[in-house]
Amino acid sequence: MNYRFRWYDYVIFALSYVCFYVYIARLEGLPLNVHVFFSMPDWIFLLVAIILNVWVLPIPGIHPRRPAIDKGENAPALPARQGLGVAPELERPEEIAPEAPGEKLGRGLSKTRKGFIGRIAQVFAGGTDIDEDVMSRLEETLVGTDIGVRTAYRLFEGIREKLGSASMKDASSVMRVIRQEIAAILKKRQSWLELPEGVRPFVIMVTGVNGSGKTTTIAKIARRFIGDGRSVIIASGDTFRAAAVEQLEHWAGKVGADFVKAHEGADPSAVAYDALEAAIARKKDVLIIDTAGRLHTKENLMEELKKTKRVLAKKLPGAPHSILLVLDATIGQNAIEQTRQFHKALGVTGIVLTKLDGSSKGGVIVGIADEFDIPIHYIGIGEGMDDLEAFDADAFVDALFLEDNGHEAGNA
Numbered sequence: 001m002n003y004r005f006r007w008y009d010y011v012i013f014a015l016s017y018v019c020f021y022v023y024i025a026r027l028e029g030l031p032l033n034v035h036v037f038f039s040m041p042d043w044i045f046l047l048v049a050i051i052l053n054v055w056v057l058p059i060p061g062i063h064p065r066r067p068a069i070d071k072g073e074n075a076p077a078l079p080a081r082q083g084l085g086v087a088p089e090l091e092r093p094e095e096i097a098p099e100a101p102g103e104k105l106g107r108g109l110s111k112t113r114k115g116f117i118g119r120i121a122q123v124f125a126g127g128t129d130i131d132e133d134v135m136s137r138l139e140e141t142l143v144g145t146d147i148g149v150r151t152a153y154r155l156f157e158g159i160r161e162k163l164g165s166a167s168m169k170d171a172s173s174v175m176r177v178i179r180q181e182i183a184a185i186l187k188k189r190q191s192w193l194e195l196p197e198g199v200r201p202f203v204i205m206v207t208g209v210n211g212s213g214k215t216t217t218i219a220k221i222a223r224r225f226i227g228d229g230r231s232v233i234i235a236s237g238d239t240f241r242a243a244a245v246e247q248l249e250h251w252a253g254k255v256g257a258d259f260v261k262a263h264e265g266a267d268p269s270a271v272a273y274d275a276l277e278a279a280i281a282r283k284k285d286v287l288i289i290d291t292a293g294r295l296h297t298k299e300n301l302m303e304e305l306k307k308t309k310r311v312l313a314k315k316l317p318g319a320p321h322s323i324l325l326v327l328d329a330t331i332g333q334n335a336i337e338q339t340r341q342f343h344k345a346l347g348v349t350g351i352v353l354t355k356l357d358g359s360s361k362g363g364v365i366v367g368i369a370d371e372f373d374i375p376i377h378y379i380g381i382g383e384g385m386d387d388l389e390a391f392d393a394d395a396f397v398d399a400l401f402l403e404d405n406g407h408e409a410g411n412a
Ligand SMILES: Nc1nc2c(ncn2[C@@H]2O[C@H](COP(=O)(O)OP(=O)(O)OP(=O)(O)O)[C@@H](O)[C@H]2O)c(=O)[nH]1
Pocket: 208, 209, 210, 211, 212, 213, 214, 215, 216, 217, 238, 244, 292, 293, 294, 354, 355, 356, 357, 358, 379, 380, 381, 382, 383, 387
């Protein structure tokens, strides 16, 4: 397990050894140039040394330290910090045993598993040899899935090439090759959203069409950061609907983030500017800005988002450090076109694919990963605050190829 130590942890650690030295030095009569503490009893130094040590070291039961942020399956299970206004229902009850790694993801991907990998597996259901007939059915099936036509052909060519170079002519060998090809595509896009040292506040602008899950995802991300001990401030750039501002304020309160209030109809970029000023003044680690998903026209929306981006950069060079695009997996291939449009207008730096739990069209993630050189940071697999996972390509592929009997299809 990785633990996150701050600079002052190292200082305190060093200090504890200074105290040890003073204690030993006084007992043994070693040279000691510090005379100021001479009236204190020796045991005080030993006690201070022990307390400082315990403060720094992760000791289960006494001082369990928080794991480092976004390290795969550890991250979602992070407990929320006490005293930050976290609603009781958001906390994971102690007595409920945590799900085994991958179990939740396996459940979340069950529909996509059937709708994507299940369809491919059907091609080989007859158990016949892999002849030209089967291969052309495979090609047709791939084109018919949600990965997009271009990716389907690329994937098919990759499979054919691999099959040609080796004598793998049974169904399980072909499934293994398909699995490898999909894993290779997804792996290129695995990149967790880490806060770089020295960037404060780290500004995240969250974009995406109406209803894609932006606001919910913001709350989930904020909760993860807060669970890791970071301070978060949230602002609503979706000022076109009073309900949108209220929804975000509600979530900010629940996860224990500060909220910059904006009134309905306010200029979204002015709200973003004020929020950034507040984040700087309050020395927050992270600022997350929600944006509108729909305006009168698509052009209006993109212009508004570009303006917000410009205003942020003017106030703080380098901001926004992350432009997240939230995509709804239930819309399938349309997510590819949405990515194209948002990326062209804004230069998206990371993707969150939501609602995988409710979609059989999650195969679109392969198309997005294949077509765009944009990291996929998170996937949403439910409406709950813990139902956001850092995208882990291996775990994702394992869950995707999980068979109903719990075995993995196409695994070597
Ligand atoms: N099942 C499931 N539902 C989700 C997920 N993420 C978001 N939702 C639901 O999707 C609906 C829309 O989510 P919002 O967060 O309001 O979406 P939005 O993009 O902010 O929407 P607008 O503000 O209208 O543009 C809500 O009912 C969420 O609970 C997910 O990963 N899984």
